[in-house]
Amino acid sequence: MNFSQTPIPEYFTYFHQRRDACGLLGFTIIQKVTSAIRQLAYAATAVLFDEYLHTGEQTAYDCLNKFCKCIFHLYATEYLRKPTAQDVQRSTTKHAQIHRFPGMLGSINCMHWRWRNCPARWKGHYTRGDHGYTSIMLEAVASYDGWFWHAFFGTAGSNNDINVLNQSDLFNDFLAGEAPPCTFTVNGCTFDKGYYLADGIYPEWSTLVKSFRNPIDPKQSKFKNSSCRFIDWYDPPMCARSVAIIPGLLEAINRAEAGMNAAKTEVKIYKWLLVVVCVWFALSKFGN
Incomplete structure (x- = not known):
């Protein structure tokens, strides 16, 4: 600035x-x-x-x-804000052109973000039994251009996508009637609110459209094939320089991790040897 x-x-x-x-x-x-x-x-x-x-x-x-x-x-003016009417129009137009889904605002999903430095007093609140480590649930909404329009995290307890969705403020503007306008027409019906693409765990809401796990007719198959291409932006083809340097970086990380593991094993051996020497010394000196 x-x-x-x-x-x-x-x-x-x-x-x-x-x-x-x-x-x-x-x-x-x-x-x-x-x-x-x-x-x-x-x-x-x-x-x-x-x-x-x-x-x-x-x-x-x-x-x-x-x-x-x-x-x-x-x-704040560029990133720490909600989408405007122009942003919504740009995103829905792009999604309609690429995926043939008019009115789609973006994709919503949750993930577990491992919290390595979680304070000891909070580990019980942020550890799920099926994971075995502390993590934070992150709910995010992203558009095709990689712009994250919504992020909600920090909910304590054993949660899934539905629990986090019920506590987030994603649909507050919808409920208050303050959301940017998003008008589109499908099969002759006009809708005045957009929707998000979600996976199967999310509830059956009008603002959430889910794909079919096992499509059984041509319409469902076409919908599933079209919706799966939505995540193409997340894993774009790597440039030539990335292809050249990433394997070397991964090898360096693997070597560093192997060295750290070997050092930890060596430290454990030395600790056991120290304990054995201390026990032997105590027995030889005070055993008689």
């Missing part, structure tokens, strides 16, 4: 390194940004990083507050 013609907001200049009343340099931008990101990533309190970053509680709160304001200032 260009601030050459306008005054720089205070929450941007806050991250500049400044001198205090004694002339000593204060916290660097790395310390302040790290404090904010760690609070967001670990859902931790401000005092948790006072020893690591040497920042006070109030300073950590200020870093988080200013950092969020900077993100909102930079990205």
Whole structure:
């Protein structure tokens, strides 16, 4: 963003390194940004990083507050917003041209996002028995151009797509009559609200259209074949450079993981040897 013609907001200049009343340099931008990101990533309190970053509680709160304001200032107008009437028209037109589905707003689905750094006190809330690890359910709506128009996550408990859908705010605008207009005609019938493409677990709502798992007639087969092509944007053909470098990156990751596993095994062996030596020493010294 260009601030050459306008005054720089205070929450941007806050991250500049400044001198205090004694002339000593204060916290660097790395310390302040790290404090904010760690609070967001670990859902931790401000005092948790006072020893690591040497920042006070109030300073950590200020870093988080200013950092969020900077993100909102930079990205709110383009990314942190709901689709407008023009966005809806563009998406539905594109879907009608490519998939022959007029009025389709996008695709909705949920996924389990593994939460490796989940705090120990929350692991019981975010662990499903069939998965065996902590994860967050992420509900997202995406259009053909890869634009995510809706994201909802953070629901605790053992959930599936239906539980998350019932708690999200996806259809709040529809219920309040504030959703952007989306008018289309199918078989001579005119509809004034769009719909989302979903899989079989979702409920039978007029705003959700699902494919057929086992099509039994030509109409269902055509619908299934057409709808399956909707996810083509998600896995486009890779460029030549990606084809060349990705195998090397995967091999490097595999070597690193193998080295880490070997190191862990070696550490376990040394621990057992240490225990055996300690037991032998105790028996030889105090056994008599």
